[in-house]
Amino acid sequence: MKSFSFSVEKKIKDGKARAGKIQTPHGDIMTPAFIPVATKATVKSLLPEEVKRAGAQAVLANTYHLYLQPGDELVKEAGGLHKFMNWGGPIITDSGGFQVFSLGVAYGKEISKITKTTDPNLLIPERADDERLPKLAKIGADGVSFKSHLDGSTHYITPEKSIEIQHNLGADIIFAFDECTSPTENDLYQEEALNRTHRWAKRSLEHHKKLLSEFASVSRPSALFGIVQGGRNEALRKKSAKILSEMTVQGNAPHEAGSYGKSLVRTGFDGFGIGGSFAKEDMSTVVKWVNDILPEDKPRHLLGIGEPEDLFMGVENGVDLFDCVLPTRLGRNGTIFTKKGKIHITNAKFTKDFSPIEDSCSCYTCSLYSKAYISYLFKANEMIAGTLATIHNLHFIVHLVEDMRRSIFDGSLELMKKKFLKSYIIS
């Protein structure tokens, strides 16, 4: 079985942007790349064939959601996630760490992982957390207690449990269990949470290596990424990048899974996620701090980021992988990416617009359907409305990052960005 590897193929002269290749047991990912989100083992509204046709090289599924339903044991019994969901390419699973945030302090509130520096929430001096408010996730001594949104049952997820679930699911790349903090948290809490995330990272790494050494299953995660946190705080972010970069445990040497003790070496993470929350305005600063420290020979995944301008920012600062629900979520709700900016397809002006979303777009939707038809489908609440819009959005974002990769090779990244942002209106 081919295992995990990463190589940088081209790095631009004046800057951090690079193009590379990630090898996984289920195929390669040419980076930088945008990975669509398939939380519940499906990219919502799309068949795997459509995901692939839109240009996606891999998908990202979610540990917590699949653990609750249908259950990781069942997925294992089905022969692993690839077989279960009919996706032959690389799969990444998120650890459930984001749900600590989304089902915790953010639950039922209008807090997202991106905020603006003008957001009044940022000005709240004390922790935004309020124990009286209902939450589905509560942080305990060595893990997180989740209350299922499906049936109300409680589940205690530890780093070991998250890794175990991810091994059962059998993705190619898995993530350490972390705590994604809210942008509204103060430095004191950020530090407390960061130390916890680091303890959990170590335990995730140890358990991953342990499981790798115990079993020689054909469908074992081949790589574990650690996740950098630290909120908007420079010292914390840098500390996190350094600690995770240097974190190692004793384990089998690569290519020797299932043969415990054959040749023990100290090994660390195979790559890194950059997680947590940002203020939109200083996201680039945070990414710069972190990528200055993270090793150049390991891939970096900027978690949950997907606006075009943010993708440029990431690539320019040395990010290799992105995932984001934005193209799929917006698509399902009728917001569509175009080279001139986002449009709302249900707007009255599209009612009789019989042209495609974009004449120059080669996606399935644009080659066969008009704005008027898609607009009508949304208004009529027809299922393929979301499908057609998602196909276009995914194609748009995936190819945007693919274009960035190409321009890294021919040295035109800066020019390409200027050209794009000249017509693209950021809203």
Add this chain to the structure above:
RNA sequence: GUGGCCGUAGCUCAAUUGGUAGAGUCCCAGAUUGUGGAUCUGGUUGUUACGGGUUCGAGCCCCGUCGGUCACC
């Protein structure tokens, strides 16, 4: 034909003893960043069927016309 009931936003309906017309939906617009097929936030809309009358004031009371509906012939 006779008698009863009814007629309010595009739709379904509110509106205390007569006090200056409102909700849902639809429509219009916006938000959405390791998922939320969710949800939220704004906004437009009325000659209260029509014509008269009583009253300081009428969706509400009175008269007439038109329309709907039920019962009886």
